[in-house]
Amino acid sequence: MGDILLLLIVLGITFMTGTIIEKRHFENIKKREIALIKKPIINFGAKTWHTNRKIKSIQLVTGECVISGDYFKNFVASLKSFFGGRLTTFESVLDRGRREAILRMREKARGANFIINTRIESVMINDTYNPQESVPQCAIIAYGTAITYE
């Protein structure tokens, strides 16, 4: 019965470490978001954008983040996917990834006035030949055009 004990121990440890890491990450994200609250304004959606002011530079800015759930989160999600419903353990992971990616993009666009046409994409970086063995993860890319006035 050693494997049951081992499984429980691994689940317990990854639950604790995962909770600590997630809490710290959220705190970090909040801090950075509050610090950037007045900095480059993001504009989603606009295909064309007009301004009468003189523009100094136009630049592509990107932010990427690859994020994965811990063993415990994957285990719970896997169990839950049998019965169906919201995979709440993955929701927090995805939220962290998205916010991290946007934050990185905004941090790259320091000094700019606007980021227009921002888009967010998510990709799975999987081993296509052996998807079952791959690490469950998600890569999130945020990109946009940073505009600086003169």
Add this chain to the structure above:
Amino acid sequence: MNKNLEEKYLSVIENNINVGKSNAGTEFLILLAGIAGICILLYLFADAIGCFFIDRMSNETQIKIENAFSFDTKPNKAADKNENITKLENIRDKIVALDKNLQGKSKFHIDEYPEKQINAFITPNGNIYFTQGLLKEIKDEEILTFIMAHELGHYAHRDHLKSMSRQIIVALITSMFASENKDINLTVNSISGLSGLTYSRRQEREADKYANKIVYRLYGNNKGAVEFFKLLEAKEKSPEFLQYFSTHPSTKQRLNLIQNRR
């Protein structure tokens, strides 16, 4: 920037609506409880079916099944027989004469098993093995009677057939679904492993009670059995809670079970 807008942004950052509010730990426990509940229902169902048919099974069918499942054992040669085995055979004959359930089935061959640990076991077709460690350590006849009666009790209760049938039924049902999902399989196997151990401990307790009764009928007391468990307890070092991961109840519990019983 507008002051109101800034406050709004701050509140969006603070109250994240994209993340579920439920705790992952409690969610896991609820899931686990649900799966365990389903497994236990499944086992109750399997137990009911298994016990219903096995308790009503005739002796001929039992012997047929046993022979199909058991491995070949070498018959005892006369030269191999030492005094220990003849002593055990005498005890065996005494016990078999007491219980009708044991008569006319297996011949209950007795043999030594080369191992140092104190242990004894019975194969599905009724061959009983005593380890060399046990024979070396224990010479007292009352203790040996208790051990023999315990093993014969398993046979009389048809425990081997019952645990086999329950495993087969559950394996059939679980293999129908949950074969795709690795983690579900792992959880179900762990739960059914623990449940199987609980069942096994119940069988051991029943066998102990049976052996206790036999010892009382033969000697009028169970001093030997109590002495035996005290001896085991003195040797045992593992903590009490580990019994939940073991096929036998803890020695302390077994001692309590037979001490205050006739």
